[in-house]
Amino acid sequence: MLLTGSEIILQCLLEQKVDTIFGYPGGAVLNIYDALYKCPEIRHVLTSHEQGASHAADGYARSTGKVGVVLATSGPGATNLVTGIATAYMDSVPVVAITGNVTSPQLGLDSFQEVDITGVTMPITKHNFLVRRVEDLAGIIREAFRIAQTGRKGPVLIDVPKDITAQSCEYTPVQPAPIEQPPMPDHGWFLKAVEMIKKSERPFIYAGGGVLAAEAAEELSAFAQKVDAPVSCSLMCQGGFDQRSERYIGMLGMHGTKTASNCIRDCDLLIAVGTRFSDRVTCDTGTFGKNCKILQIDIDPAEFNKNVEVNIRLKGDAKAILSAMCEALPDMQHAAWMGQVGAWKTEYPLAQQAMTDDGVTPKEVFETLAELTDGEAIITTEVGQHQMWAAQYFTFRHPRQMVTSGGLGTMGFGLGAALGAQLGNPDSIVINAAGDGSFHMNCNELATAARYNIPVIELVFNNGVLGMVRQWQRLFYGKRFSQTTLEKKTNYELLAEGFGVKAMTIAKREDIRPVLKAAIEAGEPVLVNCLIDKDINVLPMVPGGKSVEEPMLTI
Amino acid sequence: MEKDILVKVTAHNCPGLLQRVCALFSRRFFNIQSIVAAQNLNPEVSQIFIVVRGDNRIARQVEKQLDKLYDVVSVEILDADKVILREHMMIKVKKDEESGAQLIAIANAFHASVLQVGSDAMALELSGDVRQLNSFVEMLKPFGVLEMIRTGAMAMTVS
Incomplete structure (x- = not known):
């Protein structure tokens, strides 16, 4: 049948059994969004920012094992995906990113919202494509999905000039071939x-x-x-x-x-x-x-x-x-x-002391979470101390339960990833563990959680500092806490409510259990502002350049 | 131990191929000494010869990382002793009345060609292995080398 490039893109996604994509519209992808308007089989999740969409596609992929798909417009839309694509690349996550670009005759002329995104993403994708003919489009999309899932998995980007999304050609559906398994070793x-x-x-x-x-x-x-x-x-x-x-x-x-x-x-x-x-x-x-x-x-x-x-x-x-x-x-x-x-x-059990009698320790928070969810929740994280505490103190039992940026260490990853994980696993409890530093990077995605009523729990470990960097400054930089004391005036509860998200607070030890229980039972997005002391360290710790055999157990 | 590693890459001749290869070298901190990319008999296939400076670990990494590029068909680390290795060079040397004949004598000894003779300079060309080219340059240095350009190594096996 004769279809436009835009329709071919959507048909090819359907071939791959894609039912959810994350994205943000713009000039160069107008044709694709117009086709999407008439395609109820694909649920499009509109995020606040393209970066959030890229992390959501990544979180969806990590938590389901399927390929995550993100769609963005040319220029800034495409460059806003870069951190998300690099995050997926470092952790070998299968993601297909589709970007629009200016029309083919406008390519290379510094046209409005033009960027050479295939050039930009070469070092952070398994492969990328610039589509030159509408006749090549279907084959390229199928190949992109194959590459993303074959061997060591990873992200693939497809850049589609606007004219190609409007041109028509013959489209024949093709069922995806099973992904080849590598041969057994010698x-x-x-x-x-x-x-x-x-x-x-x-x-x-x-x-x-x-x-x-x-x-x-x-x-x-x-x-x-x-x-x-x-x-x-x-x-x-x-x-x-x-x-x-x-x-x-x-x-x-x-x-x-x-x-x-x-x-x-x-x-x-x-x-x-x-x-x-x-x-x-x-x-x-x-x-x-x-x-x-x-x-x-x-x-x-x-x-x-x-x-x-x-x-x-x-x-x-x-x-x-x-x-x-x-x-x-x-x-x-x-x-x-x-x-x-x-x-x-x-x-040598893992231990963490509260700084005051009724102080909150992340250990107790994660252990309580594990208990309340029977260790079945999906935990996404941002990057820093809270990320390590999540890994140390939550008892993970199944694959794909922890969604975290390990290789690239992307602050701002977690909330978007939590949205993707929740949409891919509607029956799971999804909690994004964040620090107040990471939270400020991409908190705009609370708006997405509220807009679609995605019931993630945004659990902010709020210590007013960039805790992990502060820990290094304490140990190796003579306690010169350069630019790591945040002193933000943010009212977290008010901010969450402003986005349309319910807010709760854990201020002392006895709040932990009732607040977490209420957040889990809320059935709607919740922000939990969890106040912790700024001098709790992540331990054990092997200082940079030292042997892994000799961790410091106390500081 | 550091040495020159000669790598032969056979790849689909797609737009951006050379950029992908170079991006990989930049990302992995491989140190390119020279790179020659050209078509072979089949216009859809591109042949790239790269000389990289590094030890055995680098050689293995270069091979495995290049092999992961989607457009790359095959990667070979060539043993410089077992291949015909050629490089092309053009070199411009200062010339005066006295030195002209000497330069031509050196060119003849190396089977180099004289491309052009000007009033105070002479352009020569030579194809050969790396050692020949190096010694040719050494011979010409006393006369004053004004400009030199080398293609980088290409290689071929017969058996």
Whole structure:
């Protein structure tokens, strides 16, 4: 059938089973929005800002495993997506961004709202396309979805000049082919890896975001059981292993547990699954894993020997490899090692002291949240201390329960991401943990929550400072708190109500439970202004450049 | 140990290909010594030769990261000892009455061509491997090199 470029875009989204997109209209995408007006199958969520839309598409993708889609106009509309696309790229999230551009004859003439967005986004996309002919459009959109989901996932951008959205051509629907799985790793190396695990007396499993991307949580659990090893998850893998399990020892790295530090110090084999040895995990790479052999399982061969030299590398799909490992391995027993790990867990629990008798600790807030939601809520976060506290103190049980900007560390990510997560998971309780610094970056999306009645809980840990930077200033900059004391005059409750969002306050310890309970039961968007002391630190902490084996437990 | 790494990239000849390759090198902090991009027999395929300075880790990263680019078909790290390696150079040298004959003698010894002779300068051209070109430049330096331009290395295997 003969369709316009705009109609082809929407039909191609429907081919991919897309039912929700996030975006913001503008001159260059007028034709697409006109077609959208006549397309009730696609729900378009209008955010306050394109950046919010990009984070929402990302949050939708992370929390559902589907591809997130964001639509924006040319020029500033497109550049406002950049932070969101870079965030998705660093954390390997499948997002397709569609931008309008000026008409083809106007390209390159510094036309109004023209920007070379394919040039701008080259380093932060898996690939991008500038559509030159309407006949190419359908093929490009299908290819974009394939690229976003194949191998190591990631964002793809499609830039469509306005004239192409108006031109017509023949469109034939095509059902998407299943995403190809990568081949199994070389069998010889696979067998060597199996032997290596069999010989190990003190194995330690360290899992990353690749476990979630490969939907390999069940296989990871079975593998840990089979090998009889402790498990640590990176920030990107929170929920990839049930944190109620005895085997779970907390995060590894800069704000990991002392138990995880001891495990990396004393293990004889580190089995790294779906992780890229980020500097936030390895700390000093020169000394990381110096006492053990390392087996790395990853889908992206560029991650082998990039940050850390490994002994055996297995390239492929984590789910398939772990499953094959489980078949190839006997049931192993490491009672003495597991006993030692258990003793460390008892000796070094995560702790946080309130500064006053009735002071609120983030630990208690997250533990209460975990209890009230039976550990089933989706927690999105901004970036900073609250992000680490969420990872440390909420008990994540399932994949895709934590949505956080790990690689890029994007303040302002969480609220948009929470909207996407809630729309993708209408039956879940979605809480965005924020600091007051991050909150001020993209609080405009409260308007979106109110407009669509998206019942997210915006939980602001309000300490009046940029807590994480302040913590570094306290430790390494002689307590010179340069530009981190915010002293804003914001009335959070009034602001929320101004946006049409209900507001609640946690001012002291006894407020925690009733306020959180009320927020959860509200069934509408709620802002919780949670007042905490500005001098609560994130601990343990490995200072920059130091060995991950020696975290500071107190400051 | 740092060395020159010769990389051959075969890619679909799409708009922006060279920009993608260069963006990758910039993002990954790879240090490009030279880059030559040209079509081969098939106009839809582009061949890019890149010389990168780095150690073995860099060589592996260059290979794997380039391989992830969507337009790239294949990446090879070439062993400089096992390929025919050629680079093209034009060089302009000062000339006076005395030195003219000497310059031509040097050019002949290297099988270089004389492109143009002016009243006080001479333009020469030479194709050869990197070592030949380097020694040619060294020979000409005492006369006063006014300008020099080199293409960067290209390579081909026979067997």
